[in-house]
Amino acid sequence: MNPRHLIALASAISFATLAQGDDALRSLLEEARASGKGVNLYVNGQTIPALVISVDERYVVARSQALGQIVVRFDCLDGAAGFVAGDKKAQ
DSSP states (O other): OOHHHHHHHHHHHHHHHHHHHHHHHHHHHHHHHHHTOOEEEEETTEEEEEEEEEEOSSEEEEEETTTEEEEEEGGGEEEEEEOOOOOOOOO
16 A cells, blocks of 8 residues: 555544544533533533533533533534433343
8 A cells, every 4th residue: 555545544534533523522412402411511621511502513502600601612622521311222
């Protein structure tokens, strides 16, 4: 394989991994919005406890007691954690 092919393959794998991560993060945020349960948003090393109000392609809008309304660019969001149901598997 020539180096160009390796670079193209590595880029495709990285993009696919990022897309899957974005899907999981977006799914958690959407579920938190629908359920009304709070989440922790991780942004630039900071943890922000909040309630998600809306999620779109570019922004996450949330509300917190300490900060009021919060708007975070989706690409700046490092992660999120919360007690949402997630996908339940049949038993």
